[in-house]
Amino acid sequence: MAGTFTTRTINITTGSTETLHDLTNACSAFLREVAHGRNGLLNVFTPHATSGLAVIETGAGSDNDLLAALRDFLPADDRWQGRHGSPDRSSAHMLPALVPPHATLPVVDGELELGTSQSVVLVSTDRDNPERHVRLSFLS
Structure with a gap:
């Protein structure tokens, strides 16, 4: 049986x-809409140079x-050579x-296979760009 994407x-x-x-x-x-109970992989991708994806506990x-x-590791000051806005x-x-900017996650029986306290989050530290795009792709 051929895979689907x-x-x-x-x-x-x-x-901001x-x-x-x-x-x-x-x-x-x-996944409820497209996986139909199948096993596969969910790829999550954000095409932005100033955002990323993490799987962490929230709340x-x-x-x-x-x-x-991130503020400690990447302080917003003038030490950086790159000049962007x-x-x-x-x-x-x-x-x-x-x-x-990506995460690939297992899908089992059509459902995201995360740990009890895990969530998929978009991380954005860029206060100049309030709109983000995230691509969800399911491969079975």
Whole structure:
């Protein structure tokens, strides 16, 4: 039986602050529509130079901890050689080196196979770009 591939882009408004946006429900809804109980892989990708994707626990403070750690690792100051827009934006261009712009996740019986406390999140530290795109692709 030949495999199938289905893909869709969703749009996310992240606003003008550093943020984590939970994509877990959007991923699950996409799989309910396209996976039909099959096993496969869900690839999540964001085509932006200043955002990434993480699989972490949310709601218990870990989301704020991740943003605080990124502020420590990538301070928004003038140390960066790259010049991209506003002076504090250059550090956001380093984000994908620490939080990659992609994640590939197992799908079992049509459902996202995450741990009990895991969520899929879009990470954005770029306050100059409030609109993001995320591509969801299912391969079975």
